[in-house]
Each structure stands twice: as C-alpha cells, then as structure tokens.
Amino acid sequence: MPRASRTRIGQVAALLADLDAEQGRAVALAPMAGITDLPFRRLALGLGTPVVVSEMVASAEMVVGGVQARARAALGLGCAATVVQIAGRDPQVMAEAARRVADLGAGVIDINMGCPARKVTGGAAGSGLLRDPDRALRIIEAVAGAVAVPVTLKTRLGWDDDCATVAPLLDRAVAAGVARVTLHGRTRCAFYTGHADWAAVGRRTAGLAVPVLVNGDIDGVAAARAALAASGAAGVMVGRAARGRPWLPGQIAAALAGRPVPAAPTGGALVDLVAGHHAAMLAFYGRDLGLRVARKHLGWYADAAGVPAALRSALLTAGSEGEVHALLPRAFAASERHAA
Ligand SMILES: Cc1cc2nc3c(=O)[nH]c(=O)nc-3n(C[C@H](O)[C@H](O)[C@H](O)COP(=O)(O)O)c2cc1C
CATH class of the missing domain: 1.10.1200 (Non-ribosomal Peptide Synthetase Peptidyl Carrier Protein; Chain A)
Incomplete structure (x- = not known):
C-alpha cells in the first residue's frame, strides 16, 4: 500500500474514532431515500442519535447542481455529524460529487454500494458494483483522493449467495482509503427477505483494519446487542425501525454507552x-x-x-x-x- 494511503487511513480512522469516542458507541441512522431528509436527520440528532446519514445523492445530479440532489445533501446548522451518501458508477463524477458535498460541509462521505433497486443496479451503481469490483475500487480511489474528510462505504454481504468477492473487495477498499464499512447482513439478491445474517457480517469483515457497523433488522436495544455480539462489529446502523420512532437510535446509543435510556415520548x-x-x-x-x-x-x-x-x-x-x-x-x- 502506498505510504500516502497509509497515512490518510491513519488520519481518517483517528477522526472517526474521536467522533465515536465523543458520542459513545457508534450508532448511526441509516440512509433511507425519501425518509432521512434534513428534517428527519435533525430530529434524530436532537434525540441523541450520534451519527446520521443522508438519503443517497445521485452523483451525476449533484455535479450539474441539481436542486433535488442539493436538497438531499443539505446539512443545516449543527449537523457536523452528518454523513452524506453519494451513489453512481463513474469514478470522476463520483469524485466531483464528493468534492461538492464536502464543500457543503459534510463531515463524512459515504459511498453507496448496497442499494438493490433495479434502476440503480441496472446502471452498475449501488450493489451493482459488487459485480464489478475493479470499477468499485476505481470509484473508491477517486473519491478518497478527492476529499479531505473521511470516506466510508456501505454495502451488502454480496450480490448473491456466492459472496466470495466481498471480503477481498473490502480489504482493497480499506487499502484505498475507506475509513469505516457498514455491512447490511443480506445479499443484493435477497433484497429484504429473510433475516439479516449478523454472523455473516462478522465473517466477511474479520480482520478488517477499520471499524465496521452492522446493519439489518436492528429494531431495539436487545437486537443491537445481539447484532454486535454475533458480528463483532464496532457499532450498529438502524434503518426502518426508526420510522415513526426517531428517538430509537438515540435510545440504543444511550444503552450501549451505559447511560440511562431516555423514555420514548408519549x-x-x-x-x-x-x-x-x-x-x-x-x-x-x-x-x-x-x-x-x-x-x-x-x-x-x-x-x-x-x-x-x-x-x-x-x-x-x-x-x-x-x-x-x-x-x-x-x-x-x-x-x-x-x-x-
Ligand atoms: C425506503 C428505504 C430507502 C433506502 N435508501 C437507502 C439509500 O439511499 N442508501 C443506502 O445505502 N441504503 C438505503 N436503504 C437501506 C437501508 O439503509 C438499510 O441498509 C436497510 O433498510 C437495512 O437496515 P434496516 O433493517 O435497519 O432497515 C434504504 C432502505 C429503505 C427501506
């Protein structure tokens, strides 16, 4: 690995570790298109969620200054803990989108390699990149080289049950500068069927040199503890269970940090x-x-x-x-x- 990459990984890993240490165990609100907009993220942050992730921002739309893309990436005051997620298939366009998002003030930039939607995977973006690891790596290198803020990656266990390519891809992603990995414990082909396989998240990420967030079907404190135990991950990411319960990630964060758990409002x-x-x-x-x-x-x-x-x-x-x-x-x- 080039010395510059090693230095960069050290710096960004330290940044993320500081963030997590300040805010307790890493607990993040998952990116959800059409849901984790600025009002929802602000609310979740105010209710104690340590880290929030934007809806995915289409990189091609971002680079032409699209109003929707800018609205999705909007940060607002007091939102330094916001991760802005970008999606796309072209390394240079992704790099330019990352620059623009960083200029808007994003604390962290996340690369979407997990979205299973056909209109995204059909364009070889989202989890479609799991079938094209070389392109995925070029995107990661381009984005990590374009911005000074930490770059993270969110993906799934693999394209289908033949997941052999994912662990080596994650190793290469870390070598290219990715500072944290979120792994949803399902394959792309599984969409949302069955139950997230938290132990498989642990197997895919064993020995990875950066913190891992385990994701999928975490709907409360007990599930968060079980997912952490099964995966050995450093933290959890909570998605659908926070709909109608924006206080939930904050409650999980409090419980994992050993603080009193705030009651759900009634x-x-x-x-x-x-x-x-x-x-x-x-x-x-x-x-x-x-x-x-x-x-x-x-x-x-x-x-x-x-x-x-x-x-x-x-x-x-x-x-x-x-x-x-x-x-x-x-x-x-x-x-x-x-x-x-
Ligand atoms: C409506 C909806 C929109 C989503 N949008 C995104 C997205 O923009 N980017 C992404 O990486 N994942 C997206 N996801 C996936 C979630 O981030 C998460 O990985 C998945 O829902 C599993 O976690 P959960 O069981 O806690 O919901 C979306 C999921 C849902 C239900």
Missing part, C-alpha cells in the same frame, strides 16, 4: 414532537410538497403509537397543516389509552 410530548417534525417538513419542502411528504411519517408515527384506524386515516387525509395539528392531540392521546 401523550403531549409525542404530540409536540410530531407537530414540530410536521412543521419542519413544510418549511423544508414548501406547503404542498411538505404536506404530501409528511403523510408517510404521520402514518409511521400512528403505527408505532397504535393510533386507531379511523384517526390514522383522518390524519393521513387531512388537507391542511391546521387540520393535522388539530387532530394530533386526539390521535396520540387516544393511542396512549390504547397502549395502556
């Missing part, structure tokens, strides 16, 4: 939280788009809190901010009685 505190999130979404997207984007979050909050079907449906069909806000106390007060 009743009036939950109403305030949902109302604040709703207002933030409308401010970020504008009124009309904001109301539409907010509906899925209202549905997840309602599901997580066990809101009765009629009230849930009223919340999701409300046509104005005022209507939503008027319904929230009834919806979530009822859910508390329902839960009890």
